[in-house]
Amino acid sequence: MTSVDQWHVSDHELERYVNHTVPTFARASVEAHLLECDRCRSELNLLRSTAAPDGDDDDVWLRIADRIDVTGRPLRSSTTALRVSTSSPLLLAATLSVAVGVVIGVAIAAAVAPRASLPLFVMLAPLAPVVGAVLAFQTGIDPAGQLAMATPLASGRLPYLRALLSSGAALVAVAVASVFVPVGLDDVAVWLLPGLALTAFVVAVSTWVDPRRVALTLACGWALLVAMWSWGPRRRTISLDLSNLAVERQSVQLMLVAVTLGSAAVTFLRRHELPGWRSR
Amino acid sequence: MNSVNQATRSVAQLGMSRGCPDGRSDAELVAAVVDRDRGALQELYVRHEPWLSIRLAYRCSDRSMVEEAVQDTFVAVWGSADKFRATGPVAAWIWGIGIRRLLHVMRPRKSLRERLLAQRSPELLSAEDELLVGVEHGDVGLALGRLSPELRMVVQATVLDGLSCQEAGRLLGIPSGTVKTRMMRAKREMREALT
Amino acid sequence: MSGDSVIELTSLSKRYGSTAAVDELDWSGGRGVIGLLGPNGAGKSTLLRMLATVLSQDSGTIRVFGLDPAVAAERLAIRRRLGYLPQEAGLYRNFSAYDLVDYVAVLKEITDRTTRRDEVRRVLADVGLTDEMHRRIRTLSGGMQRRVALAAALLGHPDLLVLDEPAAGLDPDQRLRMRTVLSDVGQRATVLLSTHQTDEVAAFCQRVLILDRGRLLFDGTPRELAGRATDRVWISDVPEAGALRSWVTGDGDIRNIGTPPTGATVVEPTLDDGYLLITTEVGVRT
Numbered sequence: 001m002t003s004v005d006q007w008h009v010s011d012h013e014l015e016r017y018v019n020h021t022v023p024t025f026a027r028a029s030v031e032a033h034l035l036e037c038d039r040c041r042s043e044l045n046l047l048r049s050t051a052a053p054d055g056d057d058d059d060v061w062l063r064i065a066d067r068i069d070v071t072g073r074p075l076r077s078s079t080t081a082l083r084v085s086t087s088s089p090l091l092l093a094a095t096l097s098v099a100v101g102v103v104i105g106v107a108i109a110a111a112v113a114p115r116a117s118l119p120l121f122v123m124l125a126p127l128a129p130v131v132g133a134v135l136a137f138q139t140g141i142d143p144a145g146q147l148a149m150a151t152p153l154a155s156g157r158l159p160y161l162r163a164l165l166s167s168g169a170a171l172v173a174v175a176v177a178s179v180f181v182p183v184g185l186d187d188v189a190v191w192l193l194p195g196l197a198l199t200a201f202v203v204a205v206s207t208w209v210d211p212r213r214v215a216l217t218l219a220c221g222w223a224l225l226v227a228m229w230s231w232g233p234r235r236r237t238i239s240l241d242l243s244n245l246a247v248e249r250q251s252v253q254l255m256l257v258a259v260t261l262g263s264a265a266v267t268f269l270r271r272h273e274l275p276g277w278r279s280r
Numbered sequence: 281m282n283s284v285n286q287a288t289r290s291v292a293q294l295g296m297s298r299g300c301p302d303g304r305s306d307a308e309l310v311a312a313v314v315d316r317d318r319g320a321l322q323e324l325y326v327r328h329e330p331w332l333s334i335r336l337a338y339r340c341s342d343r344s345m346v347e348e349a350v351q352d353t354f355v356a357v358w359g360s361a362d363k364f365r366a367t368g369p370v371a372a373w374i375w376g377i378g379i380r381r382l383l384h385v386m387r388p389r390k391s392l393r394e395r396l397l398a399q400r401s402p403e404l405l406s407a408e409d410e411l412l413v414g415v416e417h418g419d420v421g422l423a424l425g426r427l428s429p430e431l432r433m434v435v436q437a438t439v440l441d442g443l444s445c446q447e448a449g450r451l452l453g454i455p456s457g458t459v460k461t462r463m464m465r466a467k468r469e470m471r472e473a474l475t
Numbered sequence: 476m477s478g479d480s481v482i483e484l485t486s487l488s489k490r491y492g493s494t495a496a497v498d499e500l501d502w503s504g505g506r507g508v509i510g511l512l513g514p515n516g517a518g519k520s521t522l523l524r525m526l527a528t529v530l531s532q533d534s535g536t537i538r539v540f541g542l543d544p545a546v547a548a549e550r551l552a553i554r555r556r557l558g559y560l561p562q563e564a565g566l567y568r569n570f571s572a573y574d575l576v577d578y579v580a581v582l583k584e585i586t587d588r589t590t591r592r593d594e595v596r597r598v599l600a601d602v603g604l605t606d607e608m609h610r611r612i613r614t615l616s617g618g619m620q621r622r623v624a625l626a627a628a629l630l631g632h633p634d635l636l637v638l639d640e641p642a643a644g645l646d647p648d649q650r651l652r653m654r655t656v657l658s659d660v661g662q663r664a665t666v667l668l669s670t671h672q673t674d675e676v677a678a679f680c681q682r683v684l685i686l687d688r689g690r691l692l693f694d695g696t697p698r699e700l701a702g703r704a705t706d707r708v709w710i711s712d713v714p715e716a717g718a719l720r721s722w723v724t725g726d727g728d729i730r731n732i733g734t735p736p737t738g739a740t741v742v743e744p745t746l747d748d749g750y751l752l753i754t755t756e757v758g759v760r761t
Contacts, residue, residue, distance in 0.1 A: 149529045
């Protein structure tokens, strides 16, 4: 732009502009020129700093910095364990995809082989929270990885709170999604109680050893059990009679509740333990 | 030794390294801000805060409001740097943000209806307006100076500050219809003065 | 506890299968910057993890600040005064550096928001990442990522800093900066860092430990370490058969360590020489 090159604001005029003593018609041209010429802007900066050399500048910048130096994470104002537990995006993503995956799998099964959808649902639904809990203990799930393990908050409650949160999320996700998938299940306890019992047991076990193998064994065992109930030698047809499901019986239900509560108590008592497996 | 360390620490805390000058152009700085370069934002602040503060002070005599508007401006630059289109100088873009932030600080939020009405796109600049924008020291400036204060303020607000009629009306405290009529009168008078 | 040692190790052992990562280690110390040297697999990382209360030992005792990491309540107390930088930090790459350090600050129980913000800014400034603090970790170079982890370890002015190869991936300029920060911390706290580089140790460690196959081979000052090789280093034109180690230097001469033959040109030993002498002699003996 040749006009900018040819003409710059004189020092005198710039000074009058800074001091608010410039005549109006000149002011407009100064302002328009300043928008395009960095040389005159630097001149103005110099004039302004000599006119007002106090450290006010830093103050305003600090206030700007205070507004941009914030974490982008959710629940930023809360410092409770809740915030810290939810701060692992990987964990929530992984858990929810497992839960939703279970339901989608069952939905597909419902379309393909309607009679198998109920046993499949009863088989898989309790395993979603188990997976969620196991995921919570993996070192890779913490945003600060290994570093977090030496911090005070990670000491006791954190991994268990995470396990609680992620298995809870999985249970809710499965429950909600199952409303939309017609498996014909009347009593939610059929999958909920085994789910709670299995999860609580796995979490309690994690205070001693790496829960992955235990979880895998239990998962296979559960799947086998459900398969036997549904398609065992005593049944000639594939139809599943709910009244024959062992889980319907009150004694079994009570046992599952006992396992859940007992495991929870053990976990709570041992929450500060340092199981060697957790640092490889 | 320790006090030097402490001073260095607090200076570092502010991120103000007055030592090495930043050689990047304004446009490069804005691109760096898109990449979340905090130092680039700071450099933009150092380069543009002075003229912005002074220019806004001509439009609003309340110093604390001007300071707040300047703060809001640079926070907005941080947040919407990706919206900068290299069709003009960065300073002009910053001015556009700054004057609107000042308006926001000066006049509290209007009702929903008025805000919806204000959403209509501002008028495009006509050929005469574009001439006025390229104002240089000389005839056009003098012609501007010969206008009565009320006409001059309208010209400044709409053409030089780039405000829409509604925004100019809010700044000056007059209805937008009055802004339009005064604009037409100003253009007529300046055209007569220049010929 | 009588002594003013920050760390006390007694017959500390940790095995992985049949290998002893740490073998009956006895040591005590504290205050200042302590360098841990040793070849790969020497057990440095294992030792550091035990000191960071992240791994439990098989046998023997550890006392940090006089507290026992095996006891849950004392472990918590240790962690409140500890900063740890692991070899593989494993930071979540989608967080910004600020987000991550802020998260660790919450884990370190810095609850007040304003204090936390100032702390995060302070440590990021200390490692020189002020301008990059809002960039996502995956957009940062390897050296910068390491510095983010170091910043997190520095939160809360820990009394004990345990660093596993902190300077890995940093260029000389960044190393110098890191050394300045760590020396500063070492003025009023204990810094224990492991490294492969003897020159790093020479530059700013007040004390040096050499670990090999889980055993402590040397414990002293850098000068003492170099002093171990006094009259044991000489220059020659051809490789000497009797030397423990020989190598060609940049000038074209051969540098030898071992027992010099009569009439050999003996030279001043460096830290490197001392280190090589100690580790090679042990290798020869075992």
